[in-house]
Amino acid sequence: MKSTPPPAFVRVSERDLTEIELHSVDSINDLHRTHSEQHSKGVQPPRPPPPSTNGNLQMQDRAFVYQTGQPVRMPCVSRLKDICTSTRRHYFLAFAAIIAFLLTLILIFIFLALQSSVLHTLLEMVKQKQETAEDISQLLQQLHKLHINLTEQRP
Template identity: 50%
Template sequence: MSRPPSSQTTPQFYRVSERDLTEIELHSVDSINDLHRTHHEHSQKGSRPPRPAYIPSPNGNLFTCDVAAVNQRGGPLSRKWQTRLQDMLTPSSSHAYAMGCAIVTLLLLTVLLIFYFLVQQGGAIQMLTAAVREKEATAKELSLLIQELKAQRCNQTAQGGER
């Protein structure tokens, strides 16, 4: 195992009682049994048991690892995602070109969508304007008809009074 660089903090040791160690061992055995029960491909002979999350020292103290080192020891799935994320975030010319193309495409699609809705709204406004003009023409025609009816009624009452 390599020594930590001088910039890191020195490891801290805590005294762990025999009872706590026994409890940790029993818990580890239960976890390994659960693993064998759920993952049969790992329970064959010759497979290695999982590495403990702690490093025991000969004097019975429990050595605590720093969190950064523990996080770097993720499983193959987390490493796969870490490399994917790192590849996505690392600037490269092809990556920058692809991102630029994607951004330009999204902007063009947004502009096209805006123009499409504006054209749709323009067509709707033209239809509404034509409907309003037709309604005004109908209203004028009705008012002329009402005036004619009034004039005929006046004529009819005047003729009815002459008889």
């Protein structure tokens, strides 16, 4: 029966250590934030899965680690998770609703301004039409008077 050799230690660079430390701090902050939110609601936070007994990564851990052993950095996903937390989600939804409301008001005012300019143009055209109609009416009255004068002068 052969005994298995002890695992070989790999030298980790300072840069890798810094990345691991930063990731650990982010994870701890996330745990504190989710724990405080759940604790204030009276809900117990889920327990983390126990570490594997043989030292290998468990299936849920593998999605977060490259083959180099460095954690995957997904700033978009973490930012989205931050937005989706309950308090931030309410602020985000309220902000989105206010923006939608303001855009709707702006569109309504633009529509009303356009309608106002169209109504102003139509009013000017109606005034011009009335003035033209009055001028034509006066010309017809003068023409009628001239016609009467001409018919009276003929014997």
